[in-house]
Amino acid sequence: MVSNADSKKKFPKRELNWPKVLFYIHLNVLGLYGLFVLFTNTFFLTILFTFVLSGFGALGVTAGSHRLWAHQTYTANKALKIFLMICQTLVGQGSIYNWVRLHRLHHKKFGTPEDPLYSGKDFFSAHVRAQLENLSPEQEKDLEEIDMKDLEEDKIVMFQKRWYWLLFLVCQVLLPINSPLEYWGDSVPAALFVAFSLRYLITLNIAWLVNSAHFIWALNSNFKPSDSNSIFIITKTYWPQYHYLLPCDYQTGEFGDYGADLTTIWIRIFAAMGNATNLKTITSEAVRVGLTNAVETDGDVVECIKSAAAVKQGELPNDHYLNASKFM
Ligand SMILES: [Zn+2]
Numbered sequence: 001m002v003s004n005a006d007s008k009k010k011f012p013k014r015e016l017n018w019p020k021v022l023f024y025i026h027l028n029v030l031g032l033y034g035l036f037v038l039f040t041n042t043f044f045l046t047i048l049f050t051f052v053l054s055g056f057g058a059l060g061v062t063a064g065s066h067r068l069w070a071h072q073t074y075t076a077n078k079a080l081k082i083f084l085m086i087c088q089t090l091v092g093q094g095s096i097y098n099w100v101r102l103h104r105l106h107h108k109k110f111g112t113p114e115d116p117l118y119s120g121k122d123f124f125s126a127h128v129r130a131q132l133e134n135l136s137p138e139q140e141k142d143l144e145e146i147d148m149k150d151l152e153e154d155k156i157v158m159f160q161k162r163w164y165w166l167l168f169l170v171c172q173v174l175l176p177i178n179s180p181l182e183y184w185g186d187s188v189p190a191a192l193f194v195a196f197s198l199r200y201l202i203t204l205n206i207a208w209l210v211n212s213a214h215f216i217w218a219l220n221s222n223f224k225p226s227d228s229n230s231i232f233i234i235t236k237t238y239w240p241q242y243h244y245l246l247p248c249d250y251q252t253g254e255f256g257d258y259g260a261d262l263t264t265i266w267i268r269i270f271a272a273m274g275n276a277t278n279l280k281t282i283t284s285e286a287v288r289v290g291l292t293n294a295v296e297t298d299g300d301v302v303e304c305i306k307s308a309a310a311v312k313q314g315e316l317p318n319d320h321y322l323n324a325s326k327f328m
Helices: 018-040 044-070 078-089 096-108 123-132 137-144 155-162 164-183 188-212 239-245 262-272 284-297 301-315 320-327
Strands: none
Touching: 018 123, 018 188, 044 078, 044 096, 044 164, 044 188, 044 262, 078 096, 078 155, 078 164, 096 137, 096 155, 096 188, 123 188, 155 164, 164 188, 262 320, 284 301
């Protein structure tokens, strides 16, 4: 998605955040040691516990802070919001409020040097370097200007923001370390290095991929099909481009095909249980009408598709997610 010309742009100077650098060095060393402990000295229950909690963490980011809070692609009731808030806390990536603010700025500045998540540079910068640096003064200013009124009116988001470090200590540190020791008698190294360090490393990397995966999985205009078996090539898709143009769609393509990935399936399950309502999507019909309107009125393509999608959304039955292929 980034051309050679784009990659030569001048990026703002940013200071390294040394406490973060040291923290991530330790987390990587301890997490990788956790991988060794996992294969040599860990109960099966602890391994299961580690991967189930990692899955909940990923759900907290993709269905929670990304689809629900950053892009408002569906409405959640209180019970679902509390569940997703706890899941998001299990990632240890900071509060939902701060994550959403940065993600909205990332969308706004996507592909430009001002994007704090380096979407105009390369995968390493987006995935690693952006986590280790402070924002430039201009980026801090841009961040302050992001409209966050919707989240400021959300009591659960603001509760998590206020009590984040206490929730982090309980959900992300104490419970995951204590459970293997207390409930099924596993060893201290298994609890510390597998259930905590390795899990933390896994969930953080999954969460960072939300903002960096477009470098790997997005197609670009220079892409030439290859006969390589590399998974990075055979799974390439235009889905990331679609997301950055039209983010208001509950159907995702992060862990599976568009409309059939894990996060999408979970949101449909929440809806079927009555916890999620007003699932927004953009049908092919809406894209067709939007493109026609753009040609006929000489209007902005994205704005025309958004308007058509809003009209077509009103024509969809409330339970369209139960028969998604019919309303694609
Ligand atoms: Zn997004």
